[in-house]
Amino acid sequence: GAVVSQHPSWVICKSGTSVKIECRSLDFQATTMFWYRQFPKQSLMLMATSNEGSKATYEQGVEKDKFLINHASLTLSTLTVTSAHPEDSSFYICSARVPDRGSYEQYFGPGTRLTVT
Amino acid sequence: GQNIDQPTEMTATEGAIVQINCTYQTSGFNGLFWYQQHAGEAPTFLSYNVLDGLEEKGRFSSFLSRSKGYSYLLLKELQMKDSASYLCAVQDSNYQLIWGAGTKLIIKP
Numbered sequence: 313g314a315v316v317s318q319h320p321s322w323v324i325c326k327s328g329t330s331v332k333i334e335c336r337s338l339d340f341q342a343t344t345m346f347w348y349r350q351f352p353k354q355s356l357m358l359m360a361t362s363n364e365g366s367k368a369t370y371e372q373g374v375e376k377d378k379f380l381i382n383h384a385s386l387t388l389s390t391l392t393v394t395s396a397h398p399e400d401s402s403f404y405i406c407s408a409r410v411p412d413r414g415s416y417e418q419y420f421g422p423g424t425r426l427t428v429t
Numbered sequence: 430g431q432n433i434d435q436p437t438e439m440t441a442t443e444g445a446i447v448q449i450n451c452t453y454q455t456s457g458f459n460g461l462f463w464y465q466q467h468a469g470e471a472p473t474f475l476s477y478n479v480l481d482g483l484e485e486k487g488r489f490s491s492f493l494s495r496s497k498g499y500s501y502l503l504l505k506e507l508q509m510k511d512s513a514s515y516l517c518a519v520q521d522s523n524y525q526l527i528w529g530a531g532t533k534l535i536i537k538p
Contacts, residue, residue: 346526355516355530356472405471416459416524420471 314410315339318421325396325428332392333424335406341386342408346418347379350403362389396428431455433529435517440535441507449502449515449532457522463491463502464516466531472516475502504534512536 315338325331335345343364348356360370360381368381380392389408393400403425407418432454441447453461460479464472478484478493478500490503502515517529 355528358526358528361525403469416520417462417474417477418526419474423469423471425469 314419316342316406316408316419316421318406318424320424321422322425323427325426327397327428328395330392330394331396331426332390333404333406333426335389335391335408335421337387337408337419340408340410342389342410343386344409345383345389346407346409347381347389347391348405348407350405350423356405359391393426396426398428401426401428431519431521431527433517433519433527435515435529435532437530438533438535440537441504443507443509443536443538445507446503446505447507447534449504449517449534451500451502451517451529453498453500453517453519453527453529455519455521455527458495459520459522459524461491461493461500462518462520462526463489463500464518466514466516468513475515507536509536509538 317336319334345362347359349359350356358371359374360368362368362381362383364383364386370376378394383389403423405423407420435451462477463475465475466472476491478491483492488505493500514531514533516531518526
């Protein structure tokens with residue numbers, strides 16, 4: 313149990329276009345999902361916390377108008393990178409907490425590698 | 430401020446034992462996680478410690494001392510597939526995960 317999927321697994325887009333990444337909890341309902349970004353040889357950087365039915369909470373320095381997060385249902389959160397630029401190229405990973413688990417463990421999706429040309 | 434420290438890189442020999450240390454200073458503590466991440470992949474859960482002591486799970490063990498702000502991950506009978514980055518993460522008072530930079534473990538035959 314506790315499987316998280318992401319789609320697409322990789323995407324190449326042109327500078328100035330927008331890209332949507334989907335994160336789904338497949339066998340549980342996730343009231344809270346997290347979006348991370350990871351640059352090569354660096355650790356995970358939390359971008360935002362996504363709560364079902366409410367606005368996402370963004371970390372300091374993350375532009376909410378550029379990285380649009382929508383958590384429309386208990387099993388789906390989406391991250392849209394708007395007007396993408398080459399510096400947005402990165403590995404984007406979502407995770408979800410499994411409810412009713414005292415450890416608040418996060419289960420990660422497989423990640424989406426974004427390349428902006 | 431919040432800080433997680435772990436070595437950048439370690440090298441060990443196949444079949445041996447390696448200990449990866451993690452020290453932390455966070456605002457509150459609600460558990461410490463260890464994750465394994467292979468290159469180009471997402472992290473996978475290894476262990477969770479919230480009470481002092483040692484948690485053993487097969488070849489992997491994790492230790493926590495809350496008074497010292499210290500944890501270690503112990504890997505026994507190392508295999509080549511254990512070559513990966515190992516991430517230490519502390520859950521703070523708001524249940525947010527504070528991540529270390531990761532330790533790249535290189536296993537040599």
